[in-house]
Amino acid sequence: MPRYTHPDERINSCPTQRDSDHMRCAKNDRPLLELSARTRKYTTTNTYKLKNKTLILIQFKLLIMRVVITKDYESMSKWAAHFVASKILEANPTPEHPFKLGCPTGSSPLGMYRELARLNKKGVISFQNVITFNMDEYVGLPENHPESYHSFMWNNFFNHIDIKPENVHILNGNAPDLLEECAHYEQMIEDAGGIDLFMGGIGPDGHIAFNEPGSSLSSKTRIKTLTTNTLQANSRFFDNDINKVPKQALTVGVGTVMAAREVLIMCNGHVKARALKQAIENGVNHMWTVSALQMHQHGNIVCDEEACCDLNVSTYQYFTDKQRIEGLVEHYIDMFD
């Protein structure tokens, strides 16, 4: 029987069971999972039946930014995908009450999208009742251009899952009236009842979506002129030619992302180390727009070891100690295997 126990309790305490909350084993009527009293205090537990398997989801009740440090890109992607899948399962969406998911582009979420598609094929989760809102799109790049965010999303995610095309929302960077397009996008998010979970990557300068350094932390969807840094970083997708990268984009604002009920940021590689440090250790600052996450009640950052190389040793130790105590990093990584 799997068992999660706070280390303080491992020696002395005999955990009491809250059996009524748990599905019981048909053979011997024992609960499928036993949680210590202390772990129960900080978690919610839900049990699901998936085909012939029983899945038990344990979620921490969070009121602080959670930082999860995983070994490498693959573990980060798996953790993120399983976290997202568990949120969708937990919400148990229906056509009347769909789950609203905010989606990023970039190389950071690619592994997560692959794993979510695998879980979808395996029958673990469905996207039938999921509505998506993408973060951003280049201005003036044809929708069918291989580097448009429309192409990216369909090629890397939507074509591989059971989402309904009418439930996909991506900003139109070729709209005749770009201001109107941005206002309409915000309205659609509001009409849908807000976003349940906004996922994101970050730029090396700590931007979320295309909220470049200096963006208002309460900004909403609008047109943004890209910095030379971002043009340089994204030129890798345009034959390494900075002149081919569109100079402007439509993007949700920092305020739009922060208005979501929960936010999950993925951050990997040395190139993101400075941004991660600014996001976690320094103050909320519009020059590192991801730092606004510090003000969010349900903010999560999942990163890999490489991205941690600029963190103070004490910061790194705190988060790794914390995750060892909570014991749920592996839990998410292995959740659906």
Ligand code: GLP
């Ligand atoms: C672009 C996108 C961001 C993304 C960033 C980082 O600027 N607009 O949403 O987070 O790139 O991309 P990558 O994950 O490829 O490093």
